[in-house]
Amino acid sequence: MKKHAYSYAVLQYRHDVWVGEALNAGVLLFSESARFLKLKSRTGQGRLAQAYPDLDHGAFRDAVKALGRRFDKISSSSGLFQPSGGALEVGRKVLLPDDSSLSWGMTGSGISADPEDALNKIYARFVGRYDKVAGREPRTDEMVFETVRRKLELAELYQRVQPHVVRSKYAAIPFKHTIENGALHVIQPVSFDSADAENMLDKAAKWAGRLQSIAELKGRVRPYFVTGKPTDHSLMVQYSKMVELLRASPLDPVVMDEEHSSELVAKIADHLH
Incomplete structure (x- = not known):
C-alpha cells in the first residue's frame, strides 16, 4: 500500500487575544501526493465550553465550519496540489496571521497510507485527548475492581482484604486490596478505558515502574x-x-482481564492455600 507524506497544523482558539492563552480547536492536514486537504475541528462544546462559559457557541461553530468549507473548496480545485508548501502555508491562505481568536499553532509532518486515519489520530492526540465521551464517564480502577470484589465475596475471601503499604529501600507503594498469608497478595485493578493510546502506555508504564521499585521483595509480594x-x-x-507490558513487569504478576475474574480469584485462592 502506497504511503503518502503529509504535514499538519493545529488550529487554536484564543478567547482573549491579549491574555495569549490558547486551546487547541482543530487540525488541518495536507498531503499533496494523496490529494488530501481537510480541517477537523471542534464545534464549541467540550473543553472550550468548560474553560470559557461565556463562549458564543454559535459564532464559534459558524467560524470553524466556514473555515472547513473554504478548505473543502480549495481541495476540490485542480490548482491546489501544486508545490505550495505544507499545511501551515495552505492554512495561512485562508486564515491569515492576525489578532483574531483563531490562529495556527503547532505544526508537524509524517507518512501514512491513509491521511484520513492520520488526521483522526492527530486530532485525538492534540484536540480530543482530554475530552469526555458524550454521555459516558470513563471507568475507573475501582469500577473494574467491583467485578473481582463480588468473586472474592463468593469465595469468602473479601473479608480478608486490607489496605497495605509495601515498602522497599526505593519506595513505599500503597495498595488498597491485599491479603496477607505468608506472602502479601496484592490485587490491583487497572482500567484502560481511555481515549488515547499514549495515556494507556503511561498508565501501564507507571505500574511496571512501581513493581520495579519493589522488585527486591520477590517471593514476599505477589501482584495480581x-x-x-x-x-x-x-x-x-x-x-x-499494555497487558503484555504488565505481564513482563518484575515480580511475575498475574494479569487477567476482568472478564476472567473468576479465574483470577481461583489463582489467588490456590496461592493462599
Whole structure:
C-alpha cells in the first residue's frame, strides 16, 4: 500500500487575544501526493465550553465550519496540489496571521497510507485527548475492581482484604486490596478505558515502574492485575500490548482481564492455600 507524506497544523482558539492563552480547536492536514486537504475541528462544546462559559457557541461553530468549507473548496480545485508548501502555508491562505481568536499553532509532518486515519489520530492526540465521551464517564480502577470484589465475596475471601503499604529501600507503594498469608497478595485493578493510546502506555508504564521499585521483595509480594478494556474498539490492539507490558513487569504478576475474574480469584485462592 502506497504511503503518502503529509504535514499538519493545529488550529487554536484564543478567547482573549491579549491574555495569549490558547486551546487547541482543530487540525488541518495536507498531503499533496494523496490529494488530501481537510480541517477537523471542534464545534464549541467540550473543553472550550468548560474553560470559557461565556463562549458564543454559535459564532464559534459558524467560524470553524466556514473555515472547513473554504478548505473543502480549495481541495476540490485542480490548482491546489501544486508545490505550495505544507499545511501551515495552505492554512495561512485562508486564515491569515492576525489578532483574531483563531490562529495556527503547532505544526508537524509524517507518512501514512491513509491521511484520513492520520488526521483522526492527530486530532485525538492534540484536540480530543482530554475530552469526555458524550454521555459516558470513563471507568475507573475501582469500577473494574467491583467485578473481582463480588468473586472474592463468593469465595469468602473479601473479608480478608486490607489496605497495605509495601515498602522497599526505593519506595513505599500503597495498595488498597491485599491479603496477607505468608506472602502479601496484592490485587490491583487497572482500567484502560481511555481515549488515547499514549495515556494507556503511561498508565501501564507507571505500574511496571512501581513493581520495579519493589522488585527486591520477590517471593514476599505477589501482584495480581485485573484489567479493564477500553470502550473504544480501535484501542484494543494497544490494550493487548499494555497487558503484555504488565505481564513482563518484575515480580511475575498475574494479569487477567476482568472478564476472567473468576479465574483470577481461583489463582489467588490456590496461592493462599
